[in-house]
């Protein structure tokens with residue numbers, strides 16, 4: 001984070017040489033940059049808006065946007081002057097001019113409060129963490145993946161992890177996908193992290209200066225992506241952070257549930273070591289709530305508490321014989337331990353989401369000869385990512401669509417699952433076709449193990465803590481927060497991640513963790529926020545431009561582990577881009593934000 005300079009994107013002159021560098025926010029790094037972000041949102045913009053309401057243009061001038069300020073300052077008297085100049089009693093024309101004056105005032109206020117914002121390309125807007133995607137693609141193209149990695153780290157602390165597991169909504173919105181294949185954005189992100197990893201032993205661990213963050217002390221409850229992200233950004237701000245984790249390992253689901261063939265444990269361990277190097281204190285085996293540390297004690301010893309307890313409880317199958325099934329989280333967790341669970345020869349998995357795909361593919365790696373997936377709708381309605389479905393099919397999982405289990409019972413050998421055939425009816429409240437049973441078409445599937453993977457709900461012992469009794473939660477258990485700051489209904493208590501969003505994604509959890517870090521710092525730090533009147537005027541290097549050839553429409557194929565090697569263990573399936581492939585892929589980017 002500290003090494004990244006926006007200036008690496010600027011095409012004018014080196015830092016400090018050009019006149020406009022004096023007022024460019026690109027010269028800020030690390031802590032200063034975050035403080036600038038906080039000050040902009042909490043001080044400069046609200047105060048500017050208020051000033052613009054008193055005198056149009058004053059807010060813009062306060063923000064050092066002289067030209068816009070002068071324009072508004074001229075426009076308003078002009079509009080009022082016109083009214084007065086032609087005043088000879090009331091007429092509709094006057095009403096129009098008064099309306100115009102009011103409109104100028106309203107626009108001046110809105111502009112000072114929210115504008116101007118840097119235009120984002122669609123990929124960046126679709127990313128929950130708003131990672132500046134085309135900029136890091138350009139840095140890859142320029143042969144500087146280290147800077148690209150540092151740039152991505154200004155929004156995400158675990159780039160290598162996200163580069164492997166993100167469902168990449170950015171790629172769905174990539175403009176390149178309109179008449180070709182979208183850029184492999186996540187593959188490029190992973191490439192940058194892999195390059196930095198490859199060089200790390202020579203460079204040694206990054207040196208960290210622990211800054212004084214206004215003596216802010218924060219307790220983070222839960223070490224999943226949300227907790228880690230909040231702890232990381234708070235540590236960049238110089239706060240003293242302690243992470244309390246109920247489990248013996250750090251990382252939340254990244255460490256306990258996501259299978260090793262998608263996220264090798266050493267990737268997470270190395271990125272966690274970086275966070276440890278920042279001086280964040282981690283307490284494992286330290287639950288918060290009944291039986292552990294009380295929230296009241298945390299609030300006494302710290303300035304604020306961030307709840308990032310995830311969505312831990314599996315949704316249960318509610319059919320006769322459900323007690324004969326195994327919880328999917330147990331299967332996934334055990335598969336990551338030393339003693340692999342025995343699932344038997346025939347495994348039946350129920351569900352259509354990513355968790356179900358993970359269980360199926362894990363079961364194959366644990367030695368199951370037949371893995372059957374039961375899903376009550378069709379492939380088109382499956383919530384699982386299409387790539388995951390493809391891989392599961394390629395590896396030999398047998399899919400049964402329009403199939404719903406109605407009973408699990410002991411059979412002659414192991415278990416029997418009675419399955420009801422379904423058909424699709426009119427849309428239900430989720431907008432998807434409602435699955436309806438077809439009478440008299442039940443069938444039976446023999447199994448050694450049945451694993452429902454139907455999702456999770458928000459639950460944690462921490463909610464029974466007396467200090468959290470006033471915590472406002474949604475009906476389904478999610479914690480209610482202010483989406484700008486992640487502030488909960490309780491004073492000095494913030495929350496984020498799956499505990500707020502419900503079962504979601506790691507990148508969403510990290511985005512919320514970052515938001516909470518900035519929100520907590522703004523609310524709780526005893527330090528006066530420095531107000532730097534700087535502007536985001538980053539200009540980019542001249543872009544070499546892409547050649548619109550038929551090949552440019554086709555994306556680089558990520559090399560993958562050969563099928564025959566996959567069942568031999570949990571080796572990583574996706575192998576990553578080499579430098580030439582990553583540059584070719586980055587070169588396909590249309591750099592849409594230059595057109596905005």
Ligand SMILES: Cc1cc2nc3c(=O)[nH]c(=O)nc-3n(C[C@H](O)[C@H](O)[C@H](O)COP(=O)(O)OP(=O)(O)OC[C@H]3O[C@@H](n4cnc5c(N)ncnc54)[C@H](O)[C@@H]3O)c2cc1C
Nearest residue numbers: 222224225226246252253288309310497498504505506509
């Ligand atoms: C099978 C599966 C596969 C997934 N695959 C992907 C994927 O490929 N890509 C993706 O982006 N997302 C994926 N997800 C979702 C992603 O893992 C979560 O959205 C993300 O981990 C949520 O982060 P979090 O920090 O909110 O919670 P978690 O990661 O759940 O972390 C919460 C942590 O809080 C701890 N905790 C709970 N209560 C307490 C307490 N009282 N005291 C102290 N500690 C406590 C828990 O032990 C846990 O470590 C997957 C989820 C599952 C279940």
Ligand code: SF4
Nearest residue numbers: 123174175589590592
């Ligand atoms: S072409 Fe590049 S800038 Fe445009 S949406 Fe795709 S990745 Fe983003």
